[in-house]
Amino acid sequence: MARRRKGREVHGWLVVDKPAGLTSTAVVNKVRWAFDAKKAGHAGTLDPAATGVLAIALGEATKTVPFITDALKCYRFMVRLGQATNTDDAEGEVIAEAPHRPADDAIAAALAGFTGDIMQVPPKFSAVKIDGERAYALARDGDDPQLSARPLFVESLDLIARPDADHVELEMVCGKGGYVRAIARDLGETLGCHGHVAWLRRIWSGPFEAGEDGVSLAEIEEGAKDPALDRLLLPLEAGLTDLPKVVVSAHGAARLSNGNPGEVLSSEAEFGEEAWAEHQGRPVAVGIYKAGMLHPSRVFNLGE
Missing domain, CATH: 2.30.130.10 (PUA domain)
Known part of the structure; x- marks a missing residue:
């Protein structure tokens, strides 16, 4: 006989404003523990270093996860020009450098090539499976995983700010399956200067917005195991607005x-x-x- 899963029957969406330093799975586990929920899942992974919207479904709301996973998402991120890293973000080891720094108009022109229906090769340090193993596990063992390009729809990719010669802030709206780190890497290659993600924040995901709906992990942990925490939940149908x-x-x-x-x-x-x-x-x-x-x-x- 299958073991019965423990926990409360609690249903709805919780929009966590994820802090840097935690995996998406760790945040889901904290939320499930705090609500004493039988079932929980998230609608779109964020890298540990990333912040922003992590939409977590509880109970029957998990049946609506695909509608949020498939929805458009918006990311704000900073690209560090002049350096490539083995992870395509600031967590990795610098593997190449270049002195060239493109002008703003050159950057804006290059961004147009990353919009619409594009093909994107995921980062070597990613959760993509190769012959049953995660690419990041192979990369950590010193292997050089060869990943195939995947289709991605990018609705928009805009230059937001250029705080200095080495950094450019961008905002991207895209469909599911996109890697912001790959955008930074490929943009740097296109511009002839290398690049990686310095920081990344998901602003919104489908109907859920960080500013309007986001709840801090500190607030969740403070109210843990108290049924009054349910006040933070959005209804199940919030995941069905499309x-x-x-x-x-x-x-x-x-x-x-x-x-x-x-x-x-x-x-x-x-x-x-x-x-x-x-x-x-x-x-x-x-x-x-x-x-x-x-x-x-x-x-x-x-x-x-």
Whole structure:
């Protein structure tokens, strides 16, 4: 018999303003412990040195994680020009240097080549798997992992500031799977001067913003194990804002809860669109809307 997972049935989203120095997994574990939650997961890894939005789903909200993972995200970061590191960030060892420093207009012109649908080779120190092993583990053992280029959509990449000749601050909005460290590395190569990330902050991820929604880890730890901590949670449906909503009848909600198509009373969705269903202010399911019915793909069990 499978061992039953301990913890409370708590559902919703917590937007942590992640501090530098912790892995995303460590933050998720702290949150799960603080809320005494049965289940928790995050929607998009941040490097340990990075700060900003780490969206953590608790309980049934974990079923909405893919909708945040797939959403656009915004990063603000500083590129250190003139140096390449083996990790493509300030944590690594400097492996190459160059005296050349490009002018602002040259940088702005180069950024255009990193927008739209591009191909990007992940950093050698990354969690990408090669023959079942993490690239970073191979790199730490002295190997030279060869990573294949991957597609990435970059909506925008803008020059924000140039505090001095060695540094340039950028802001990028991109889809899932992007490595900011790879952008800094490749930009430096394009400009003929090398480059790596000096610091990185995720400003927003899908509907979640650091300034408006972010909660510090200190506040979470201070209120740990107190049910009053639940006040910090955003509702499960906060992760579904990119989907149209349908309202279902009581009978439709009951059918959806059992995994069957349910009757829709009103709909923001077009025929064949993915949508989420609500009944009396509570999310019931996600599915495909067809001819007055929602056909469920994910069902939420929020209890009473």
